[in-house]
Structure formats: structure tokens, C-alpha cells
């Protein structure tokens with residue numbers, strides 16, 4: 001599934017030095033194609049948003065209708081003036097696997113693959129973090145008007161060590177928004193990762209970052225498989 005051509009030593013040094021990297025051509029091309037098609041055509045999306053003041057993901061099979069969706073988005077925008085907000089589409093792979101949802105989807109295999117001993121060994125090698133013991137995962141989709149405001153991914157209960165994003169949308173343009181940006185405490189943008197086709201964005205947690213607002217003229221959604229490497 002993962003490309004055999006990744007220069008692990010190079011990326012290990014870059015990650016140790018910068019705490020964030022973007023590896024191009026991460027998956028083998030056929031795997032990237034297959035997963036991209038699945039995200040575009042088969043994944044039954046849920047809406048993740050925070051307009052009530054708490055993170056919520058719509059239950060399986062209960063994506064809001066157009067009117068409810070528009071209302072939720074507008075509530076989120078109104079509250080975004082003063083509070084942390086986000087709105088994006090998600091498919092909760094860990095929960096889906098636990099509860100046996102949609103067994104025909106190939107993305108379940110990605111969760112298994114990214115938790116196999118060989119992959120955990122790869123994660124430890126790349127990061128130098130021997131405490132990494134498992135991977136949690138979700139599929140994500142960002143459409144026009146969706147976004148994820150600045151946050152740092154710190155989660156004391158889960159033990160997140162690294163965050164990663166496998167980007168599966170083609171030919172992403174910088175004017176489309178949907179960029180992963182790293183921020184300092186003054187609000188300056190330290191670095192921007194365009195969600196490039198088949199790249200792996202990988203960064204140490206905690207770090208302040210955001211996914212910028214996706215513009216109305218975007219040609220297609222921003223699809224990704226994203227997750228964390230956890231300790232313990």
C-alpha cells in the first residue's frame with residue numbers, strides 16, 4: 001500500500017529537525033487511485049461541526065438535509081467570531097470498525113494496515129518515538145464553506161504523538177483554501193501544506209494549525225484520510 005521509494009532516512013532527519021514534513025507520492029499509485037475513488041463515490045459521510053459549542057458528529061446515515069446543513073453552517077459562522085469552530089464531513093473509521101458499519105468499504109483495510117506491526121514499526125522509525133503503539137483514523141471531506149479553526153491536537157486522554165493526513169484530491173489549487181497551515185502564537189503562518197495529491201502531511205503534536213476555509217469556486221472536495229499515532 002505504501003510506496004517502496006520513500007527515503008525513510010531523509011524524512012526521519014527532516015521530521016526530527018522541523019517537527020513537520022510533507023512526503024510526496026506516499027501511497028503506491030494504484031492504492032491512492034482506489035482510495036480516492038472510494039472517498040469520492042462510496043463513503044457515507046457524517047457531518048462534524050461545533051455550532052452548539054460542543055463537537056458533534058451526525059449519527060450514521062443521518063446527514064442533515066440541505067436546510068439543516070445551511071442552518072448549522074450559519075450558526076457555526078456566527079459563533080466563529082468568538083469561539084473555536086469547525087465544519088467538515090467525516091467518516092469515523094474506528095467507530096465504524098468497532099460497530100461493523102459498511103463492511104464492503106476498502107477503507108477498513110487502511111485502518112488494519114496502519115495498525116499492523118510493520119506499519120507501527122515504520123511510524124516509530126520515522127518519528128523516533130518508540131512509544132507509538134497504534135493508529136486512529138477518519139476519512140475527511142471539506143467542501144465549500146467548510147473549515148477547521150486553529151487548534152493544536154493536544155488530547156491528554158488519547159495520547160496523541162503525531163498527526164497525519166493522506167491527501168487524496170488531485171491538482172489542488174492554492175486559491176481554493178483547504179490548506180493546512182501551521183501558526184505561531186502571534187498568528188503568523190509558519191508554513192503551509194497544500195493538500196497535494198497522494199502526499200502525507202505529518203507533524204508532531206502539539207502544534208497550532210488550521211484548515212483554511214474552502215472557497216465557493218473549488219472544483220472538487222478536499223478528500224483525505226487523517227489520523228493520529230498514539231502512545232499507550
Ligand SMILES: O=C(O)CCC(=O)C(=O)O
Nearest residue numbers: 153165180209211224226
Ligand atoms: O486535514 C488536515 O489537513 C488537518 C486536519 C486536522 O487538523 C484535524 O483533523 O485535527
Ligand SMILES: [Fe+2]
Nearest residue numbers: 152153163209
Ligand atoms: Fe488538527
